Amino acid sequence: MSMISARWSRRALVAAISMGWVVAAQAEPPAQQQEQAPGWFRMMVGEYEVTALYDGHTTLDTSLLKGMEREEILRHLDALFIDAENGMQTAVNAFLIHTGDNLVLVDAGSAACFGPTLGQVEQNLRASGYVPEEVDTILMTHLHPDHVCGLADENGDAVYPNAELRASQGDADFWLDEERSQALPEDQRAFFTMAQEAVAPYQESGRFSPFEPGDELLMGIVAQDTHGHTPGHASFMLHSDEDAMLVWGDVVHSYGVQFADPSVAIEFDSDPEQAIRTREAVLESAVADKHWVAGAHMPFPGIGHIVEDTEGYRWLPIEFGPISSDSE
Template sequence: MIVSQHKLSWSLVGATIGTLLASTAHAAPPEQRHNQVDGWFRMLLGQHEVTALYDGYVDLDTQLLSGMNAEQIRERLDSLFIDSENGVQTAVNAFLVHTGDHLVLVDAGSAACFGPTLGHVADNLRASGYTPEDVDTVLMTHLHPDHVCGLTDSDGNVVYPNAELRVSQTDADYWLSEEQAAAAPEDMQPFFAMARDAVAPYQQAEQMATFQPGDELMEGIDALDTAGHTPGHASFQFHNGDNELLVWGDIVHSHGVQFANPDVAIEFDSDQQQATEARRNTMGAAAQEAWWVAGAHMPFPGIGHVIEDGDGYRWLPVEFGPIRE
């Protein structure tokens, strides 16, 4: 009888545990979390610390590309599993380089000039451990709004109050000219106004200076002529011993298409033939010299290497990992 009672008790315990396990196994998980991590990525390049800053993204219509027909572009993107039905997601990146002596920001993002998916450079800079007040130099690859508008906040105040702004002379002569704006097509005139508004407080504070291609902007940083996308488009070469980083601005907009076929241009290019030549020359040099490259419209963090691939090239992105000193 005692044995039977024990058997009965253990049966009840087993049934209870089974019920609990079953109820636990079928419990609904917490709601999905759709927020993303902060948009910054850091690596060391010799003695330079490089931080990629994510401004956001924009969906670019493939009809903006020329040099391949629509079917070829679609087939190319499909082969890379890139969804292009509603436009190709295209990142906007800026780059912060700590040289040891200077904290240099290359491009400033779009701030409020374009839609809700952009405008996060300053926030991500803070999230990375720095403040806008820490930046002593801002280098502009060119004066398109998605690069220059982030220089000021929504009230028109400077975001980087302790920085000297450096702009190519040719781009300044073009984008800051009211005469050029008046002569431009009507749909382009807001681009001129946004550029003028963004740099105006730096000019007024005498914190803006221009440069020419080939200038050494400070020790170990050279301005390279990569004109074509805009009249004065520049790239910046950071030298640090045997380490080379090229921040190339808008050499590439559609990584899925333009690496394989550098002759494909985009409607935003001021001079498509010149932009194509700049792209081929820059990709060729980057591949041959094994430079690290940072691109404004490459998939975040936008840092990697260019590798020759037949008549074109391919992109080898940086691998995420710990900071190794």
């Protein structure tokens, strides 16, 4: 190597070191980061601020879906790139509504009732800028554990100490009836026990009151009868200005299957035939009225529109964007 070429080689090495190229090549790569961002998403429905709160996810076996052969179920899910051979991932969402006068929580998540992949509603509510003490009203779509357990902490105290708890009279009569639950075999009491323990601190402080379908629970928020999944399952229609949203609870569990064929039920339905009739009516109405939908078991944030498809219906999820009611 000539003296000139050696000099340029040294200069190139010095330059590479000064710019970090050589150091970067020799350094260990950074560790992969395994944590997600806090699970909340915010939008406006007219003048109402709606914040989706992610409770977490669980995995359901496809055998829980009733009315369709497994091969057909897997075909529908595979078309959406959902590998369900070992179960289908299902989100659990709650929704926080700021009306301007009230801070309303719809459903409370599952707390510790279903393991470590769930139970994040409270921490995501805090991450979104609010604290549990500010919630003044809690509306329950129904009293299944993945919606109700988050009402109370591990000591049995109310997580939302200043909130009035509202649930449908139909669900209250069914799930909070101790005589009914005690008459069941012990292995069938779990859902009843979890509902009763979660609601207890609100009952004891005089902050629990049932509602009936059609009741206007707060200005612009009306309870709708969507029973079938449970005896008193309810959904909540929000109206503000010219905008509207239906928070529909558990009308749909598997968007990959039940939009294509609404006649598919799920094992957890109290009255499968009525749950199917309810789902068909709600989907038809959502298409006709073009209102927003917020679903407890839709992929987070669980908010979108429903349109007709060549095979049943199709889910159009909201896009991330400005917090405004014209984000469609």
